[in-house]
């Protein structure tokens with residue numbers, strides 16, 4: 001039987017740590033948006049697990065929206081310019097938008113998305129990411145809520161993928177080099 005856990009060299013952030021941190025983020029968001037409501041914009045695919053857990057710790061009214069994007073070109077390096085595969089269902093004009101990401105790496109994707117959504121005239125727009133690699137940023141990006149800072153290692157799990165696999169790991173772990181050097 002193949003077992004995805006065997007492809008992980010070490011667990012970086014355990015499932016319990018992730019859940020505890022998500023609870024805290026949900027509480028912070030609840031306090032910050034008192035007497036408001038929020039449109040949570042989940043950036044597919046990676047953020048679906050984070051969004052699902054986070055929204056259950058937010059106690060102000062939320063709408064859930066999903067956006068599917070794909071980077072242009074075949075480069076493994078993000079250019080930040082994205083193609084919208086699935087747009088939001090509803091207008092965000094005058095609303096409080098919270099972009100939900102699984103990872104900010106170069107920061108190019110989220111800063112492009114922020115500009116794109118800003119043009120639709122929301123009342124406010126903030127960024128919430130499960131993880132962040134500040135040492136990899138290629139553009140200044142203002143992150144309002146961040147779960148964890150990650151090292152420059154090849155990590156997967158809890159939404160983070162390698163070739164679309166490993167998203168279903170309940171923790172974030174380091175992928176064994178022999179997997180991606182095959």
Ligand code: PRP
Nearest residue numbers: 044045046078103104105106107108109
């Ligand atoms: C990942 C992640 C962000 C982006 C971050 O998405 O979900 O959207 O890359 O990278 P950046 O900061 O360097 O721009 P990916 O394109 O891998 O798609 P996925 O969410 O479907 O895995």
